[in-house]
Amino acid sequence: MSLTAIASLVAIVLVAVVSAVIGSIAHRTRLTSDFLVASRTVPSRLNAGAISGEYLSAASFLGIAGLILVEGVDGLWYAVGYTAGYLLLLLFVAAPLRRSGAYTVPDFADARLASPALRRVCAAVVIVICWLYLLPQLQGAGLTLGIVTGLPDWIGSAGAGVIVLATVAFGGMRSVTFVQAFQYWFKLTALAVPAVIGLAIWFGDDHTFARDEPPEFREPTTVSVTTPVTLDVRLSVDVTARGTVDGVPVDGPLRWVAGSSHDIAPGTELGFAAGEPVPVTSGAPTDDESWLRPFAGSGDHQLLGTYSLILATFLGTMGLPHVLGRFYTNSDGRAARRSAVVVLAMLGGFYILVTLLGALSRVYTPQLLVTGRSDAAVLLLPTAILGSGLLGALVAGLVAAGAWAAFLSTASGLLVSLASVVSTDVLPGKGRMTRKFPLATVLAGLPPTVVALVPTGLNFAEAVALVFAVAASTFCPLLVLGIWWRGLTDVGAIVGVLVGGITSAAAVVAALAGLDTAFLGPAAGWVEVLLYRPAIVSVPLAFATMIAASLLTRERRPEDAGQVMLRLHAPERLGLMRDRLDDRT
Known part of the structure; x- marks a missing residue:
């Protein structure tokens, strides 16, 4: 095993051990609120670090740099969308959602519309979104371990799954909060070190992208x-x-x-x-000058795909269960807004570093343009810049450990959301949470861990963008209309969530299965774009369906809709908020 492989393996093990130690120190989970919302006592800055830690996933750490390597400025839309989504979350959802007193999205739906059927539908959607989101995290762990050590990818996926299952099962939200905050700062460091070194060397090379030529292989x-x-x-x-x-x-x-x-x-x-x-994969910009221009690739309907991506990433953040769950942990609505503002700054700094590494990869790892495995760009960049000596091996180990921190933090947040829903909406009875939550964690986490052992071949950023489309088409309409429109009914919410979910999820399944659209003839181009970018159809359809169905069922509008709306929007110092813990044992 090479020096780089040894250093990377040691670093990955260390970050896993340190995360486990931090989680065990913070382990004080005796109550339901400890497991699900950390007793609503997480300070704003700590919560912002935890939010950033779990939000910046495999798509952010590996996928976006790989997309920028291949697509150039068009790849920046992912980073812009993931960040801007938090601004919309801050403006429209964060504080009212906190005032709902809910633990989960199904809790919010129950508090707003008091419909057991809607609660069951929301629970099912949470499971689908979290499973789809967990898949690229666990596969990213496998890819990282495979690239840096040469071991089979499935070993890394299985190992990450076991670590996350153990952390969440025994610690719940309280332990995960401290672990994710640590992991954010660690992976920011893991990006900053190679970015600074790479920029210093790049300026010394006097390389420019403003040229009408493709990249060149720097060595045989x-x-x-x-x-x-x-x-x-x-x-x-x-x-x-x-x-x-x-x-x-x-x-x-x-x-x-x-x-x-x-x-x-x-x-x-x-x-x-x-x-x-360097020859490039079909559809990507073939020279550096066009790589710097928007829509320079040869793919069809790029503008349609970009608009749909923007809609999915801008609105999808509002529908991600693990992100929403974090705002339940703040002490009040004002703290929730402060957390969201700090998160915007943290995300911005992170994505600046990712963008720099993507650009540097086009110079120092151009072979990835040939293989199509652009997700490996960040992992291979340290040794490509510094060589395979001691310094290169140490930086490569730091980056590999940072990648694992990204996978573990996001997977932990997703699994907490999954286990919360399974323990409260799937497992029967009202037993003690200290017994139900670990069982729910295992039941919720095993299926995606098993599926992750089979590679899908999708870029991580593209896979996560598909999940954002599902979230934007289901929970975003439910939350926006539930918070801001008194006329929403349970029938309207159920029909809207189902229409948006089925439309977007069908596109996800077709994309993952590599559906052949050749039989559609001239229409195949835009249909194929919509399979990978369904939000431009599914999101407006979900909103329209939810509104139309609610108007047709006005008689089902809850009698206490006015009181609930007042609770969502009134300052918390008035004492109108009702914690959903009151409904639990």
């Missing part, structure tokens, strides 16, 4: 293709291939002419000499 490079890719060639390139190219077995030198495209089969090895131009 052999690339192993593990998934089918189509490569676009901007300038003529000499390559030594062993495997299958354009459906033909080859074993020797080839010359790809400028403007050509080539299909590469899995298992093929491609060798490039130093200074050769």
Whole structure:
């Protein structure tokens, strides 16, 4: 095992151990409120660190840098959307949601509309969203361990699953809060160190992106293709291939002419000499100058896909159960708003570093443009810049441990939300939470852990964007209308959540399954875009359905709707808030 692999493995183990120690020190979970909302006593700044820790996931740590490496400025929409979503959450949801006195989204739905059927629907949607979101976190852990150590990816996925299950089962929200706050600052450090070193070296290289040429291999490079890719060639390139190219077995030198495209089969090895131009995966910008311009790729309907992505990321944050759960832990609505403001600053600093690493990766790890495994950019960058010596190995270990901190913190928050819903809405009876919560954690966490052992092939940022689309199409309409519109009814809420959920989830399943749209002919282009970016259809449809169905069922409007609305919007010092703990044993 190489020095880099040893350093990375040691660093990953250390961050897992330190996280477990912090969680055990903070372990004081005796009551229901300890497990679910940390007794609503989390200070604003600590809560902001915990929110940032669990929100900045595999999509943020690995996926966005990889997208910027491939797509350039178009990849920035992910970072912008993930951050701006918190601004909308701050403006429309944070404080009223805290005043609802709820623990979970189903709790809020019950407090607002008193419908057991709606509560069951919301519980099911929470499970779907959290499972879909957990999947890329656990697979990201496997990818990281596989890249830095050479071990099979499934070992990392299984290990991360076990660690998260143990942390959440025995500590609940109180322990997870302190762990996630630590993990935010650790992974920020893990990005800042290679970013500062990389920028210093990049300025010394005097490299510029303002040129009408593709990136170049800085040294002789052999690339192993593990998934089918189509490569676009901007300038003529000499390559030594062993495997299958354009459906033909080859074993020797080839010359790809400028403007050509080539299909590469899995298992093929491609060798490039130093200074050769880099072919890129089909649809990505082929030269550095176009990489700096919006919509420079060759894909169809890019504007449609971007608008749909913006809608999903801007509104999806309001519907993520693990994010919403964090605002229940504040002491009051004012503290919830303060937490959201601090989170905006923390997210902004994090995404600046990720953007820098994505740009540096185009210079120092251009081979990822060939393989399509752009998620590995941040992990490979330290040794690409510093070499495989001691310093390079130490920085690579720091980055690998930071990536694991990202996976563990987000997965912990998701599992807390899952276990909260399972323990209160799925498991029968009103037994002690100290017994129900650990069992609920295991039941909720095992299915995604098992599924994560099978790779999906999606970029992590793209996979999470699909989950945002589901959240934006279900809980966002429910929360916005439930908080700001007195006319919402239980029937309207149920129908709207189901329509938005089925529409967006069907697109997610089709995308994950790699649905072939060739049979649609000329319509295949925009249909394929909507499969990966369904929010532009599913979100307006969910809002419209929820409003129309509520208007048609006015007689089902709760009699106490006015009192509930007053409770959501009145200052908490008036004493109108009713903690949902009163309804539990």
